[in-house]
Amino acid sequence: MGFERVTTLFRRTKHLEQDIDEFLEKIVEAALIFRRALSIYLEHGASEEFDDILNREKHLESRGDTLRRSIETHLYSHTLIPDLRGDVLSLLEDMDDLINEFEGNLFRFSIQQPDIPDEFHRGFAELTETVVTCVESVVMAARAFFRDIRAVRDHNSKVMFYETEADKMSTRLQRSVFASDLPLENKRHISYFVERIDDIANAAEDIADRLAIYAIKREI
Amino acid sequence: MDLTVLLFLASGLFLGWTLGANDAANVFGTAVGTRMVRFYTAAIVCSIFVILGAVVSGGGAAHTLGKLGSVNALPGAFMAALAAGVTVYAMTRSGLPVSTTQAIVGAIIGWNLYSDSVTDATALVTIVSTWFVCPVLAGVVAVPLYKLVDWFVYFGKIHLLRLDAYTRAALIAAGAFGAYSLGANNIANVMGVFVPVSPFTDFSVAGIFNLTSVQQLFLLGAIAIAVGIFTYSKKVMLTVGQDLAPMSPPVAWVVVVAHSVVLFLFASEGLERVLAQAGLPTIPLVPVSSSQAVVGAVIGLGLLKGGHGIRWRVLGAIGAGWITTPIISAFVCFVALFFLENVFNQQVARVVRYDLSPQVIERLAVEGFPVASLADLNGRRYFSAKKYLDVIDDQLPLDSDQRRLLLYYGELGSYHITSDTIRKGRLALSRPQLDAVIALDGRTYQYKWQLAEALARQSVDWRLKPTDVLNKHHNQRINRRLDELYRLFDRY
Incomplete structure (x- = not known):
């Protein structure tokens, strides 16, 4: 391996590191946009402002896909991290699913426009906040997998904590929805959205579980 | 080749x-x-x-x-x-x-x-x-x-x-x-x-x-x-x-x-x-x-x-x-x-002769070898290193340094130095080393150590230094050159 090839390898590596960082940033951004979008929806319904923010989520999802494909192609075409690239590939795809989940949920809100009475707004906002924090924690765990392997466990425990919290909130919210005087179809509709939002935290927890195994494999 | x-x-x-x-x-x-x-x-x-x-x-x-x-x-x-x-x-x-x-x-x-x-x-x-x-x-x-x-x-x-x-x-x-x-x-x-x-x-x-x-x-x-x-x-x-x-x-x-x-x-x-x-x-x-x-x-x-x-x-x-x-x-x-x-009539080992001539015994004495026990073996010749050492070992149990001394000083050969051989040998020697070899033209030595000592007397470039790790490289270089000379001038 000549000097030129070594410098090319390091240049390529730096570029790819930046791509991975950007991809993970996109997930956090997607989570924050989701939180903002939901707040707009609860306040103004499927308004023009909501559509704008949904478009932002769509672009973000598309950029996330492009980054993921580019990273995967580079990893395989240049046979980088041969022993761990299968794990990295799975991790990136799982993380990409989180953006898809955020986007999918916003689309559901836009299409189905559930009628959520004011009394449940706080519950929705709290659940969303917890889910977003849970996703932020799993992104931190993923970053740690790349840079600081022993910190993965710390971030994973946060993911577990927020996922449990999200489950509790989801249950509480659904109980109060079904205890209300709303028509059954309305209750079922709201409950469906509560479950979909909570599912994002469940997906984050699944990723954290797999990350724990990847982290053990990554230890030298 | x-x-x-x-x-x-x-x-x-x-x-x-x-x-x-x-x-x-x-x-x-x-x-x-x-x-x-x-x-x-x-x-x-x-x-x-x-x-x-x-x-x-x-x-x-x-x-x-x-x-x-x-x-x-x-x-x-x-x-x-x-x-x-x-x-x-x-x-x-x-x-x-x-x-x-x-x-x-x-x-x-x-x-x-x-x-x-x-x-x-x-x-x-x-x-x-x-x-x-x-x-x-x-x-x-x-x-x-x-x-x-x-x-x-x-x-x-x-x-x-x-x-x-x-x-x-x-x-x-x-x-x-x-x-x-x-x-x-x-x-x-x-x-x-x-x-x-x-x-x-x-x-x-x-x-x-x-x-x-x-x-x-x-x-x-x-x-x-x-x-x-x-x-x-x-x-x-x-x-x-x-x-x-x-x-x-x-x-x-x-x-x-x-x-x-x-x-x-x-x-x-x-x-x-x-x-x-x-x-x-x-x-x-x-x-x-x-x-x-x-x-x-x-x-x-x-x-x-x-x-x-x-x-x-x-x-x-x-x-x-x-x-x-x-x-x-x-x-x-x-x-x-x-x-x-x-089956293939190839010489797989050259016979190396050893003897205990008065010169050898005298030289061994200089090296501190207990030569008194060798008196009975004076003048005997052996055609294998093992037999040579076994016979002496029967008289006097030998340690590994003594064995090395006996093998080195007792190995018998015939090294005849001629200007013709020197020319044909195309030796890669330093000028003083080559001059020392030329100075020995026409002489014959029975033992390797005799030739080595004659060369050392002629030039400092042929002199070995005391045996230790720091001098090892120098001594190895000289010994390698000496080995080439032994092969070149050996008439046996």
């Missing part, structure tokens, strides 16, 4: 080829097997550094191997190398762990037994003890190195991809060091037996670049190793890579470096000098097994992690190999020498 010489060297080249095919995998196996480094990159780096190691630093370990027994006829050297090569090949095919070092040591002992030569017990003990020390040392080196890498990765918080890039570069650097150490340490296994009968003479290119006869021999052997690397090692590398698949690339790096450090320690004359200058104990320069160094490093790391997963049966098989390999190789060599001599 005629074709016969090349034919006889072929067995050494075959041994070199097997070494390249098998041992290169210890250096680059994991890197190539895990696809961290491409095979051709590995093969090119490995070949260049094996050749450099062999030519630049190959002399140290070869010297110790030479002490074990000096195969003094080209057909004998051919058969010793072939017996070692066949043993390595057969044992590898049978799936038994084998080391080229142990095979060649066995073959040399086989030749010693066949030719009634004496096996230097001190050299043998030194060599055998390193077989135990080598894997242990590799394990000892691997553990702190692993801790260091672990610390570096943990506190450096290096990105996985950057770590991958660093590891690739480090694996290539470690591989280059490993290949250099392999060449320096193991070339003695490949070409060591041919050193006393080297068909080459020293030459220099434009007075800048000197290649001694031994270096030329080692260059040839190293090229054979390089051919082995290019033609056959890929398969072995991929197998090794898969076998060691649970090992992460940074750990693979630790193993390669530990292996290389150990091979280097047992090969570096420079390090030996530095240690001696610092008043520290030196490490014997001995060819050691690169496979066993790798196994030692892996076991060291295994013990660090609690000792689970260590395959003790593999260890047992390696231990058994220390005994079976030299025995098989010695047996194969002994039988093959018999056939080569009696």
Whole structure:
């Protein structure tokens, strides 16, 4: 391996590191946009402002896909991290699913426009906040997998904590929805959205579980 | 150099080829097997550094191997190398762990037994003890190195991809060091037996670049190793890579470096000098097994992690190999020498005569040898080193230094110096050295030491310095030149 090839390898590596960082940033951004979008929806319904923010989520999802494909192609075409690239590939795809989940949920809100009475707004906002924090924690765990392997466990425990919290909130919210005087179809509709939002935290927890195994494999 | 010489060297080249095919995998196996480094990159780096190691630093370990027994006829050297090569090949095919070092040591002992030569017990003990020390040392080196890498990765918080890039570069650097150490340490296994009968003479290119006869021999052997690397090692590398698949690339790096450090320690004359200058104990320069160094490093790391997963049966098989390999190789060599001599009429060993003439006894007395017990043997002549020493040993139990003195001073020859032979010999000597040889024109010496002393009287350039590590290089250079003169002027 000549000097030129070594410098090319390091240049390529730096570029790819930046791509991975950007991809993970996109997930956090997607989570924050989701939180903002939901707040707009609860306040103004499927308004023009909501559509704008949904478009932002769509672009973000598309950029996330492009980054993921580019990273995967580079990893395989240049046979980088041969022993761990299968794990990295799975991790990136799982993380990409989180953006898809955020986007999918916003689309559901836009299409189905559930009628959520004011009394449940706080519950929705709290659940969303917890889910977003849970996703932020799993992104931190993923970053740690790349840079600081022993910190993965710390971030994973946060993911577990927020996922449990999200489950509790989801249950509480659904109980109060079904205890209300709303028509059954309305209750079922709201409950469906509560479950979909909570599912994002469940997906984050699944990723954290797999990350724990990847982290053990990554230890030298 | 005629074709016969090349034919006889072929067995050494075959041994070199097997070494390249098998041992290169210890250096680059994991890197190539895990696809961290491409095979051709590995093969090119490995070949260049094996050749450099062999030519630049190959002399140290070869010297110790030479002490074990000096195969003094080209057909004998051919058969010793072939017996070692066949043993390595057969044992590898049978799936038994084998080391080229142990095979060649066995073959040399086989030749010693066949030719009634004496096996230097001190050299043998030194060599055998390193077989135990080598894997242990590799394990000892691997553990702190692993801790260091672990610390570096943990506190450096290096990105996985950057770590991958660093590891690739480090694996290539470690591989280059490993290949250099392999060449320096193991070339003695490949070409060591041919050193006393080297068909080459020293030459220099434009007075800048000197290649001694031994270096030329080692260059040839190293090229054979390089051919082995290019033609056959890929398969072995991929197998090794898969076998060691649970090992992460940074750990693979630790193993390669530990292996290389150990091979280097047992090969570096420079390090030996530095240690001696610092008043520290030196490490014997001995060819050691690169496979066993790798196994030692892996076991060291295994013990660090609690000792689970260590395959003790593999260890047992390696231990058994220390005994079976030299025995098989010695047996194969002994039988093959018999056939080569009696069926193909080749002289596999030159008869070396010894006597205890008054001059020899007088000289031995100067060296502090208890000559009183030799009085009855005065004037007797012997046609094998073993018989010669056995007879004296009956009179006076000999230690290994006394045996060495008797062999050196008692070896009988006939060295006749003529200007014609000097001219034909094309000796690569310094001007004062050559003048000293010319000054002895027309004289005949019965013993090597007489010629050496006559030359030392003529010129300071022929004088040996007191025997210690710091003077070793100087003395080896003079002894090598003297060996060339003995071969050139020998009329016996």
